[in-house]
Amino acid sequence: MRIRIRKRGNGAWARIPASVMAAAGLRIGQMVEVCAVDGRVLVEPLRTPAYRLDDLLAEMTPETFPDAVDFGPVVGREVW
16 A cells, blocks of 8 residues: 655654554554664554553562551541
8 A cells, every 4th residue: 555655844644544553453542653664664553551450469569568648637437
């Protein structure tokens, strides 16, 4: 598929067809990494890591526990 690079301000843009977006797993508004590799432009989707609570808790040690915070005296019917 051939497309034309267009000027936009001091930069350039290329329209990515919907079929290419779908094949690459891209969506509108998604952050991507753009770089040049061996004279080619590479556009890679940035994936947010999937965190699991069990894995995060397994990494905790007493040294990583947060300090206690004093929020002041009880002002309502909170149960402490």
